[in-house]
Amino acid sequence: MKDIRDALMVGRTSDGRLVHRPLSPHLQVYRPQITSVLSILHRATGIALSVGTLLLVWWLAAAATGDAAYAGVSAFMRSPIGVLLLLGWTASLWYHFCAGLRHLGWDAGFGLDLPQVHRSGRAVVIAAAVLTLLTWIVGLAVM
Amino acid sequence: MSETAKSSALRGAAKSARVHVMRSQLGRVRGLGAAxxxxxxxxxxxxxxxxxxxxxxxxxxxxxxxxxxxxxxxxxxxxxxxxxxxxxxxxxxxxxxxxxxxxxxxxxxxxxxxxxxxxxxxxxxxxxxxxxxxxxxxxxxxxxx
Incomplete structure (x- = not known):
């Protein structure tokens, strides 16, 4: 036994024979690929958006509370931290939106060949970047 | 059953299993995932x-x-x-x-x-x-x- 993890690699087949099972390598062994990176990004943006709902709730609650509360949330969203959070929130939303559509396409059985997966992955990144940029151009114009 | 009929029946079963069953056999038996x-x-x-x-x-x-x-x-x-x-x-x-x-x-x-x-x-x-x-x-x- 070269590695202590070898102990976990011993298994039995359904007819009882002992077999030496292969162990999947650790995460850092794999070269990052567009498939794995985008998958991780989908989760990361999902978590970020979940935290970002706090901003939505604060905004709604402040609007329902009164002028002073609403002025507070408005001032926060215009502060450097607020703008940075909103920028991250829009980018996360657009990425999760586009990647989510890609997932729904897969669920319906479309685009599952590897070349198509690579192409749709690139399309999702470009679309999310363009939509984020457009949102901010419009947002800064109307502000 | 003749040998060829048997093997073609097996092939048929394997094919239909591929089409209808997307889960592993173990997963089907347990009916459970991580959740x-x-x-x-x-x-x-x-x-x-x-x-x-x-x-x-x-x-x-x-x-x-x-x-x-x-x-x-x-x-x-x-x-x-x-x-x-x-x-x-x-x-x-x-x-x-x-x-x-x-x-x-x-x-x-x-x-x-x-x-x-x-x-x-x-x-x-x-x-x-x-x-x-x-x-x-x-x-x-x-x-x-």
């Missing part, structure tokens, strides 16, 4: 995801429309029943979807049973509470301003 259940969770995640496609597009539009406006304008806007209903739908779909997504992450990465249960309950509680706060805010805006 100890799952079709309902999976469906609810897709359905809320589909609902959020038009709702988030609408919300981005609404947020840009309301950006920089005073509270009186936001109150008038939310007094429109269509806007209030869409806001309420957005809140419900968002928190349901977020809670399902976070549960999948917790199921994958927290292996200790009791810790997992506690974290899942905290996520559900927080999601329910935040959704209620947002809903009551929408209702108040819509009804009394």
């Amino acid at each position: 100890h259940g799952g079709t309902h969770h999976w469906w609810a995640e897709r359905l809320t995801g589909i609902a959020l496609v038009p709702l988030s597009l609408w919300f981005i539009y609404a947020a840009l429309h309301l950006s920089g406006e005073p509270r009186s304008y936001v109150v008038r806007w939310a007094g429109n029943p269509i806007n209030a209903a869409l806001l309420a739908a957005l809140v419900l779909a968002t928190f349901h979807h977020a809670q399902l997504g976070l549960q999948a992450v917790v199921d994958d990465y927290i292996h200790h049973k009791r810790t997992r249960l506690v974290v899942l309950l905290l996520i559900r509680g927080a999601a329910a509470l935040l959704a209620l706060i947002a809903l009551f805010a929408v209702l108040k805006l819509a009804i009394s301003g």
